[in-house]
Amino acid sequence: MFPRRSPRRPTRILAVSSGGGHWVQMLRLRPAFAGAEVHFASVAPSSAAMVAPAPFHLFPDANKEQPLRLILTALRLAVIVARVRPDVVISTGAAGGYLAIRIARLTGARTMFIDSIANARELSVSARLSKGVADRVLSQWPGVARTHGTEFCGAVI
Numbered sequence: 001m002f003p004r005r006s007p008r009r010p011t012r013i014l015a016v017s018s019g020g021g022h023w024v025q026m027l028r029l030r031p032a033f034a035g036a037e038v039h040f041a042s043v044a045p046s047s048a049a050m051v052a053p054a055p056f057h058l059f060p061d062a063n064k065e066q067p068l069r070l071i072l073t074a075l076r077l078a079v080i081v082a083r084v085r086p087d088v089v090i091s092t093g094a095a096g097g098y099l100a101i102r103i104a105r106l107t108g109a110r111t112m113f114i115d116s117i118a119n120a121r122e123l124s125v126s127a128r129l130s131k132g133v134a135d136r137v138l139s140q141w142p143g144v145a146r147t148h149g150t151e152f153c154g155a156v157i
Contacts, residue, residue, distance in 0.1 A: 014086035
């Protein structure tokens with residue numbers, strides 16, 4: 001288990017997201033990270049410029065239809081979590097976010113999965129899996145949150 005945060009340093013957040021709408025939603029959360037040391041991780045090298053000068057980590061994109069890539073993604077995320085040693089991991093999805101949360105829980109980090117606003121009727125597979133692991137799972141739709149036993153705190157977009 002990694003040592004917890006020293007009172008002399010800010011909270012270290014690892015913000016993990018796949019590309020597209022997941023990444024856009026993560027970028028919209030940046031004001032909530034004020035005062036923290038934030039590391040971003042995503043699947044597109046071009047995303048690094050969007051969060052500079054914050055540290056950026058790259059991992060391969062994968063989904064449930066690509067089991068070998070999922071293994072590579074999990075291994076890469078394990079390296080990222082080990083190097084960053086986050087106090088908190090936040091993800092807006094998808095598979096990589098779930099894997100990062102799963103790995104980070106092994107280190108004692110607090111975790112939160114925020115399901116995509118695109119999931120207006122059902123939780124995503126990654127959100128459903130995160131329910132059993134993450135400290136908090138949020139839906140951006142109050143009806144989905146009620147139906148699936150997650151939290152609703154508003155919408156990112």
